[in-house]
Structures are given as structure tokens and as C-alpha cells.
Amino acid sequence: DTAVSQTPKYLVTQMGNDKSIKCEQNLGHDTMYWYKQDSKKFLKIMFSYNNKELIINETVPNRFSPKSPDKAHLNLHINSLELGDSAVYFCASSPEGTYQETQYFGPGTRLLVL
Amino acid sequence: AQKITQTQPGMFVQEKEAVTLDCTYDTSDPSYGLFWYKQPSSGEMIFLIYQGSYDQQNATEGRYSLNFQKARKSANLVISASQLGDSAMYFCAMREGPNYGQNFVFGPGTRLSVLP
Numbered sequence: 027d028t029a030v031s032q033t034p035k036y037l038v039t040q041m042g043n044d045k046s047i048k049c050e051q052n053l054g055h056d057t058m059y060w061y062k063q064d065s066k067k068f069l070k071i072m073f074s075y076n077n078k079e080l081i082i083n084e085t086v087p088n089r090f091s092p093k094s095p096d097k098a099h100l101n102l103h104i105n106s107l108e109l110g111d112s113a114v115y116f117c118a119s120s121p122e123g124t125y126q127e128t129q130y131f132g133p134g135t136r137l138l139v140l
Numbered sequence: 141a142q143k144i145t146q147t148q149p150g151m152f153v154q155e156k157e158a159v160t161l162d163c164t165y166d167t168s169d170p171s172y173g174l175f176w177y178k179q180p181s182s183g184e185m186i187f188l189i190y191q192g193s194y195d196q197q198n199a200t201e202g203r204y205s206l207n208f209q210k211a212r213k214s215a216n217l218v219i220s221a222s223q224l225g226d227s228a229m230y231f232c233a234m235r236e237g238p239n240y241g242q243n244f245v246f247g248p249g250t251r252l253s254v255l256p
Contacts, residue, residue, distance in 0.1 A: 040193070059243075066248075068246075068248055068249070069246040069249075074243050081243065098235030116185060118185075125172050125173040125192070126190070128175055128186075128190055129244060130187065131184065131236065
């Protein structure tokens, strides 16, 4: 009964490949997020998405694209992987609402690009 | 400009002692929430405690309390009676309101090491 789940947990791939990371939440939340955590542990938001709006961090390369088949899923697709994409990617979700609502994280996907 | 500042990259504390992790924030929005998350070495992000900008009292959750000083724009996390399992990265985050969809902004984190 995991609240926010991600697959795969580990992903090792070659530069230039295309890969996807899946995220599912069973909390009934309206908003989902993708974060990138670099080697220095800094967390950077990449996207936030609910059934009304996709908000993209302008610094995210357009090789990254979120895809949401339904409210409970927000997958991350990455084209033409680069060495600098190696990081931990976290999915999170929160209820639609105000600043008072916290968010809940998935376990993370450790991506290594060779 | 950094919206969340955590000036302590690393902290050490003796087991059973209390420790304060600093967090200062920057916002002009009167409505905001402040959050602390713990990230142990296993990697997951765990929500610890929340403080709203209009809350009159400091938030507490078990051994965690938040020292909220609104005028100074600080929201320090206090962990009482530290345990070895408290060794982790700790992140302060802010969400500005009041509208939905406002994103979270995270600080750079503080690595806490609890010594036996």
C-alpha cells in the first residue's frame, strides 16, 4: 500500500538513449511533481502537474517531458540522455490546495548515464 | 536569489543531546508554509513537521519542534534527545500561497551526524 511509488529504482543506461521513469500515487492527490537531486543533494523542481496545468521549470531541457495518462500517474520521459542527467529523480504528490499542504515523496530513481 | 538558506552544511551532535538546524527564508507573500524533511542514507524523503505563516504557536511533532521567528524569517528545526537514527540530511522547504499549484522551494540541506 505504498503511497507514492516509482519504477525503476535504479537505471543504468548509455548516453544518447531514451528512458522513462514511472510514478504512481494512490493518495488521491491532484498535484504531482518531479524533482532532480544532484550529487550535492540539492533538490530542484522540474515539473508540477495537476489536471489543470503543467508548470515547467524553465531551466529544464526540453529533452525531459512529463506524461500523465491519468491523475494517479506522472511519468518522466528523457530523450537523448547525457552524462549530466545522472542524478536521483524523485516523484512527489500533494493535495490540491493552499500552501498548508505538504507533499509526499516516492523512493527515488537513481539514474546513471554512462 | 535564494529563497531558503540553510547555513550549516554539516552538524554534529552527541547522542541524547538537543540540536538546532537553522533555516531562513525569503518571501513577500503573507501566506506561506514551512516544512522540514529528513533524508536518511537510504534516500527516501520523509516529511517531519509543518509551520504555517499565520500559526501563533510553534509546531511540535514528537521530538521535533520548530522555532518559528516570523520577524526574523527563520524556522529552525529543534531535535530533542538525539538518536543515532537521526543521522541524515535535513531539508527546509517553503511553499507560498494562497493559490494551488504553488511550488515548493528547498534549501540546500544540512547533514546531521549523531555521535554515540
